[in-house]
Amino acid sequence: MFKLRLNYLIIFLTLSLIVSCNKSSNKSVAISEEQLIQKALDIHNRVLTLDTHADTPLRMIQPGFDMSERHDPRETGSKVDYPRMIEGGLDAIFFAAFVAQDIRDDDGHSRAKNLCLQMIDSIVTSAERNSDLVGLALNPEDAYSLESEGKRAIYIGIENGYPVGNDLSNIDLFFERGVRYITLVHSSNNDLADSATDPNGSEHGGLSDFGSEVVKEMNRLGIMVDVSHGNDSLFYDAISLSKAPIIASHSNARAITNHDRNMSDEMLKLIARNGGVVQLTMLADYLREVPPNVERDSAIAALRANMKQFDEMTQEEQRSARNAYQELNIKYPTPAATVEHVADHIDHIIKVAGIDHVGIGCDFDGGGGIEGVFDASEVMNITIELVKRGYNENQIEKIWGGNLIRVFKEVQAVAKKIQAQNI
């Protein structure tokens, strides 16, 4: 709340300054702003821009959804399609195959594996159908070669190790299908690892024995180990066990926003020592403390006070009450997270871990999307904010993809070494 109000104070002071200045100086401020934006857009166009986490495959299984068409994000919430990637200057993306967790038995695992393979197929099919716009990418260098061809690079990840079940051979199967990172766990514990958000708490004390085998197998094959969604113990287990640098494909800094899904300063320092990378995510609740919405709460309380009991209403009355309720939600929205919050997290991670250990993983189509970076067409606003804060092109190149590509290369190099030792 304090930060939001501070932002408005800054806006107010800036506006007051503009109003109080004469016409000629007003013009020079405008040009300076334009130049800064143009400088940022030029940098954005030159560097590789890579987003490590999007749940867009959920859209791909939607009947009739076409990735080659531009969609209105205000209509259904869709955040990524190929035209908007082009519009936003987003060069590469990891599409995450996500399967919601169900019963952890052989049947559940078998179904999850089949559903995961279908999600992967939907990514591959989409890339093949739109081969004039995008290309499937398997190796770090592919992002650059596809960019030079004027195409967007489509990488594949898996969000949640649940489809791995208890069968280590599935890791190889997923690798062969193009998977290059696996988020070990999601919102509930699975057979591999503990989640940061399971209501039952820790089950394995971090990684399970099987989860440890999975990490070793991922190291052997060259799949990045992703610790986002894991609890703190999982992070410490994975970073000490993995022979290659690890990633957090979509996590933020806990010192800025205190959330279990975010990473403590101690973790950030360890990531730096490990050579890994934390990819900043655009989930509002991980970017700022949710401010109170007193006006909305008061208006809704007043609405309820004048309503009949819900079980005494006709369907028409219920519909009308629901509409009135929604109008208040629209009139008094929760104050948004902004690109300034994103940059605050980036600043902090750089302060603690250094410029080589931060990147971007927006989590579009999985809840990500904030004011100024609502969908893929607006990602250039991150670059503009970074330029405003004084970051240079070399630093922005690292943040937008260079760091992740470095880790990806290292993961593959480690895999080659392990495979050579095993011969």
Added chain:
Amino acid sequence: MIVFRLLVLLFTLWMTGPAKAHPLKLSLCEIEYSSKKQLLTINLKLFLTDVNEAIVFDPNSKKLAFCQPNESKKANALLLNYLNQFFHIKANSKLVNLKIKDKNLKGEGDNTSLWVSFEYIQPSPLKSLEIKNAVFTDLFFDQNNIVYVHVDKKSKSLMLDKKRSIHQLKF
């Protein structure tokens, strides 16, 4: 005066600006058919806050007390009344009469989910399913409803939303 107007403008923008950030709005539906058992089972996993918001206009309401010892006698009827407006299954073109077989709560806090299960005897071979899942699309423009269909060991996933809330599958 200018300062006052600017303050009023900024305050107004702050208070009434358009909604920009939305948390993930999601539900899960699992449909399973076993020709051996001739049984169609439907499981809906709904966030409890969304259920309360949809039927009593208060996400944190304790009035219906789903799955608690003091559960309201009207809880099931109100839930079904809502679901029947926004959710249906047709097996071989015939509307499945939804009767709640079981309910339970999982998780805690804002992540608490209400699991609702239904069973339906489907003696003839299942040739088609029509699924409508528009739950909570009346509340949230960006509501996404994931549907997993498992028919005799074959699985398929799809996602339905406000724009495309109905889909037919043939077997």
